[in-house]
Amino acid sequence: MGLRTVLASLLLLWAFQNGDWAETKSPSWIIQDAALGFSAPPVVAVLCKNDRLVVSVNRDFFGTGRLVRASELTLGPAACAPVSSDPLSKRIIFEVALHECGSKLQMTPDSLIYSTMLHYAPSLSWSPMVLRSSSVSVPIQCEYPRRDNVSSRAIRPTWVPFRSTLSREQRLRFSLRLMEDDWSTGRTSSAFQLGDLIHIQADVYTGYHVPLRLFVDSCKATLTPDPASVPHYVVIDFNGCLVDGQSHDSSSSFVSPRPGQNVLHFMIDSFMFAQDARNEIYIACHLKVTAIDQAPSPLNKACSYNLTADEWIPVEGPRDICSCCKMGTCTSFSSSRKRSLSEEQGNHSELEADLMLGPLLFYETENGPTPGHENNIGGIPEWPELLLGLSIGMAATVCLTICLILGSRRYKYPCSRNDKGFSHSEIK
Known part of the structure; x- marks a missing residue:
């Protein structure tokens, strides 16, 4: 026994001299007993869900047997508190949306x-002069692939960085479509009469992105699917100004409030090009998104013109963001404004899209003149109607003539056959 005690003392002294004591005192975040082949639950476990993350923390945070309290743990710059749990539970749980608590997106x-x-x-001990543990910050990350569909699987968290992955397709899906007048469903017909309002819905499927706000940057109408063709008519311009609403005979406008931040409704009065007889029209629009926590600005807005008040009104945000619609040049307030999501990430293609509606068919109203009849004044019949009337008249005349001829032959010699028969009887 004496020899074993001496050997143990020598090994302990050697450990102190080589600094291994400092390593044994550092937190053991993932404990594994190789001899037993048993892996203990990690001190910090991260689960990345579709739109949120769950962080589970062992209350024996340092592996010393001293349990930390829930009030001593927070998540993110916003210092989000854990969800309420049993004080006797061995783990503390955080569950927040991906964009909450000041998380950063890269x-x-x-x-x-x-x-x-x-x-x-750590909170103060009974003596305000004493701290029995030091502050610790643990990085948490969730990574989602933007392309390709891979089977969902989690990656075991490590100390730097803690990471878990849920593999999904992350591309944004923009759409532009016609809607019924009550916005309840998509419109099946693309035909309109002049005077009808065209109800258009722009939306984007964000998937597992942070919440995004959709804007319609510009729209113009053409007679062909080529947006660069002429003639063309600008409906929305200057980064979200619905300029068609400035016309005295138009009620075109954005619909406020939005049904959702990723959806934008707007209405356009039906029209036709004055110098062209074609009635098929295409509407090409440029859509884009910004982070939902980015305030609307002159570059990111949806503004309608109020003809009665002679002013521009935004769907959201202060009214001065629409003042540039009147000037016809829209730029940022200042160089110090908050950068857009695309500027921060340097990838514009994922956050913008060019879409087209069409062909839309436009007809003049039923009670008005139709194209090609503008010079038919006074209700004079056109050639088709006139020919039909003449044909009917001629047919009636021919029928009447035939009837008169037949009638005259029948009554010219009404008793001729009877007379001849009587005379024969007399001869006999």
């Missing part, structure tokens, strides 16, 4: 990475 060509920090700040 975009790479292949991934979306949401990052935040788990903070441990």
Whole structure:
């Protein structure tokens, strides 16, 4: 026994001299007993869901047997508190949306990475002069692929960085479509009479992105599917000004409030090109999105013109963001404004799209003149109607003539056959 005690003392002294004591005192975040082949639950576990993350923290945070309290742990710069749980539970749970608690989004060509920090700040002990543990910050990350569909699987968290992955397709899907007058469903017909309002819905499917706000940057109408063709008519311009609403005979406008931040409704009065007889029209629009926490600005807005008040009114945001619609040049307030999502990530193609509606068929109203009849004044019949009338008249005349001829032959010699028969009887 004496020899074993001496050997143990020598090994302990050697450990102190080589600094291994400092390593044994550092937190053991993932404990594994190789001899037993048993892996203990990690101190910090991260689960990345479709639109939120779940962080589970072992209350024996440092592996010393001293349990931390829920009030000593927060998540992110916003210091979000954990969800309420049983004080006797061995784990503390955080569950937040991906964009909450001040998390940061980083975009790479292949991934979306949401990052935040788990903070441990020990509370004062009974003596305000004493702290029995030090503050710790643990980086948390969730990474989502932007392309390709891969089977969903989690990656085991490690110390730097903690990461878990849920593989999904992350591309945005923009759409532009006709709607019924009550906006309840898509419109099946693309035919309109002049005077009808065209109800258009622009929307984007955001998937697992942070919430995004959709804007219609510009729209113009053409007679062919080529947006660069002439003639063309500008409906929306200057980064979201519905300029068609400035016409005294138009009620075109954006619909406020939005049904959702990723949806935008607007109405356009039906029209035809004055110098062209074609009635098929195409409407090409440029759509884009910004982060939902980015305030609307002169570059990101949806403004309608109020003819009665002679002013521009935004769907959301202060009215001065629409003042540039009157000037016809819209730029940012200042260089210090908050950058857009595309500027921060340097990838514009994922956040913008060019879409087209058409062909839309436009007809003049039923009670008005139809194209080609503008010079038919006074109700004079056109050639088709006139020929039909003459044909009917001629047919009636021929029928009447035939009837008169037949009638005259019948009554010219009404008793001739009877007379001849009587005379024969007399001869006999």
